[in-house]
Amino acid sequence: MSWSSFFDEFFGPSVDEKERCIEPLTDVRETDDEVVISVDLPFVVSKEDIEVYVTEDSIEITARTKRKIRWSRWGAHHRYVEFNHYRKRIELPILVDPNEVRATFRSGILEVRLRKKKKRVQIKIE
Amino acid sequence: MGLTFVEIVEKEKIEAKGLVALEGMPDVGLVGVIATSYLVDALKMREVAYIKTDLMPPIRVLHEGKLKNPIRIYSNEKFIILTSELAIPPDLIYPLAKKVVEWFRDKGISMIISINGYPYKDRLEIEVPKVFGVANMESMKEFLKRQNIEVIEEGFIAGFYAVLLDEASHIGVPGVALLAQAFPRYPDPGAAASVIRVLSKILEFDVDVKPLLEKADEIRVKVRDLMKQTHAMMAGMKKGVEQQIPAMYR
Numbered sequence: 001m002s003w004s005s006f007f008d009e010f011f012g013p014s015v016d017e018k019e020r021c022i023e024p025l026t027d028v029r030e031t032d033d034e035v036v037i038s039v040d041l042p043f044v045v046s047k048e049d050i051e052v053y054v055t056e057d058s059i060e061i062t063a064r065t066k067r068k069i070r071w072s073r074w075g076a077h078h079r080y081v082e083f084n085h086y087r088k089r090i091e092l093p094i095l096v097d098p099n100e101v102r103a104t105f106r107s108g109i110l111e112v113r114l115r116k117k118k119k120r121v122q123i124k125i126e
Numbered sequence: 127m128g129l130t131f132v133e134i135v136e137k138e139k140i141e142a143k144g145l146v147a148l149e150g151m152p153d154v155g156l157v158g159v160i161a162t163s164y165l166v167d168a169l170k171m172r173e174v175a176y177i178k179t180d181l182m183p184p185i186r187v188l189h190e191g192k193l194k195n196p197i198r199i200y201s202n203e204k205f206i207i208l209t210s211e212l213a214i215p216p217d218l219i220y221p222l223a224k225k226v227v228e229w230f231r232d233k234g235i236s237m238i239i240s241i242n243g244y245p246y247k248d249r250l251e252i253e254v255p256k257v258f259g260v261a262n263m264e265s266m267k268e269f270l271k272r273q274n275i276e277v278i279e280e281g282f283i284a285g286f287y288a289v290l291l292d293e294a295s296h297i298g299v300p301g302v303a304l305l306a307q308a309f310p311r312y313p314d315p316g317a318a319a320s321v322i323r324v325l326s327k328i329l330e331f332d333v334d335v336k337p338l339l340e341k342a343d344e345i346r347v348k349v350r351d352l353m354k355q356t357h358a359m360m361a362g363m364k365k366g367v368e369q370q371i372p373a374m375y376r
């Protein structure tokens with residue numbers, strides 16, 4: 001990895017101070033039939049604090065933390081940074097059916113399984 | 127571009143003969159970083175050296191107003207700890223591993239223990255992650271077995287610890303890696319606690335991991351950016367091979 005892309009990664013915009021919102025860590029993987037999204041949500045205690053919106057080609061997650069999270073003496077120009085919720089919008093790698101979605105929340109990790117629109121069909125060999 | 131350099135700068139006279147070196151560089155689940163940071167604090171270790179290199183981005187860390195290098199070495203009367211607050215660029219892995227291993231040998235270190243995570247896709251299903259071992263020589267494989275640690279006999283390992291153990295074996299420094307089942311892409315304090323439990327048993331020291339587990343959420347948020355950097359670097363380290371099966375059979 002080059003230094004410039006390292007910097008992009010390091011200093012990328014992941015905290016919206018005005019909105020008191022932070023981007024969670026996410027993982028997107030595919031199985032044969034599903035797109036599986038997982039989201040790391042420390043300080044979120046209940047599934048009632050999480051909202052998930054799905055379209056055919058995207059997913060948006062918002063989750064409230066149980067309390068305000070505050071870092072003191074953060075960076076050179078900030079006395080502190082504070083957030084009270086997570087937000088992340090992910091463009092999906094393939095179209096999904098928004099009506100066939102399952103979600104679970106365990107140990108502070110949200111997992112959403114979205115059924116792919118393009119299903120596999122087994123072909124009979126003649 | 128001039129010649130690159132990797133130096134270990136000692137801040138004080140370091141007597142390390144017979145000490146065990148613990149390596150906790152950023153890798154899967156940040157298990158090594160979380161575990162070694164916790165041990166530095168719990169065992170009241172002091173910073174004794176740091177790494178100076180032009181193969182890292184020109185970034186320094188401020189702690190309580192003091193300027194620090196991101197890759198640092200800590201010590202007490204039992205251990206030497208190597209850890210980093212920034213992800214290690216792939217170009218730095220070989221020269222740094224070689225430099226560190228030679229320094230360990232010159233200091234008379236008795237053994238290297240790398241602390242790391244092993245990517246486990248069903249991590250959510252397990253409460254207490256299991257710890258596996260990798261050895262860099264036959265005697266260390268026996269050492270792990272005597273400690274009832276399951277040894278990984280076949281497979282690939284990738285990243286700083288893989289090169290560190292290999293370089294150590296070439297110059298006769300014994301080493302093992304302790305790998306806890308960990309979230310592949312998220313910081314995993316639970317996996318770090320598992321390795322500390324094993325370490326405290328085999329090295330006979332007393333550290334309570336309860337405070338670490340109680341602060342798990344806070345740690346996960348604090349090291350989130352380091353996890354992002356580390357994940358970006360992992361692509362360059364070919365970490366994906368750890369999930370693959372070696373082609374050669376005996």
